[in-house]
Amino acid sequence: MGAANPNALAGEAGERAAEAHLRANGLRILARNWRNPADEREELDLVCEEPAGRGGGGAMLVFVEVKARVAGARVGGYQAVDRRKKGVLLRACRAYLARLRPPPAGYRFDIVEVVHAGDARRLEAMKAMKVDPRVASWRDGREVWHYRDVPLFPVRTNHRHDHRHG
Numbered sequence: 001m002g003a004a005n006p007n008a009l010a011g012e013a014g015e016r017a018a019e020a021h022l023r024a025n026g027l028r029i030l031a032r033n034w035r036n037p038a039d040e041r042e043e044l045d046l047v048c049e050e051p052a053g054r055g056g057g058g059a060m061l062v063f064v065e066v067k068a069r070v071a072g073a074r075v076g077g078y079q080a081v082d083r084r085k086k087g088v089l090l091r092a093c094r095a096y097l098a099r100l101r102p103p104p105a106g107y108r109f110d111i112v113e114v115v116h117a118g119d120a121r122r123l124e125a126m127k128a129m130k131v132d133p134r135v136a137s138w139r140d141g142r143e144v145w146h147y148r149d150v151p152l153f154p155v156r157t158n159h160r161h162d163h164r165h166g
Contacts, residue, residue: 014068058105
């Protein structure tokens with residue numbers, strides 16, 4: 001057997017850091033690397049559940065795309081989720097939703113960007129800025145940035161935007 005692919009290993013480490021960040025913020029992981037049975041190319045990195053908050057309205061189903069990058073990458077993880085990638089993700093989300101009975105009370109799409117090889121100065125800058133830990137954290141030497149409720153679903157769906165965290 002050959003050596004493991006460094007990109008695959010970095011991606012797996014990024015997903016572990018993203019999971020740790022999400023769990024620390026109260027989300028429950030329901031599925032990892034879920035593939036649409038009708039088209040195996042359509043994959044959801046993480047499917048999570050966020051419990052109902054103070055605003056009520058039931059639990060929120062959260063589809064999460066994890067993008068791992070090295071510090072200083074030319075294209076950041078958030079920007080890497082372009083129109084083409086969003087189309088693939090939307091099809092995968094719809095396939096996942098179609099299998100649920102009853103349907104969830106609400107759902108949203110998030111991106112978690114994991115920056116490998118961040119340095120201590122960036123960690124100190126994050127602390128100095130008093131970044132909300134729901135937005136950014138430091139996990140095993142990696143920066144984790146959580147972008148909530150990223151536009152993906154058409155307005156006419158039963159998608160409910162989540163405004164519990166401002």
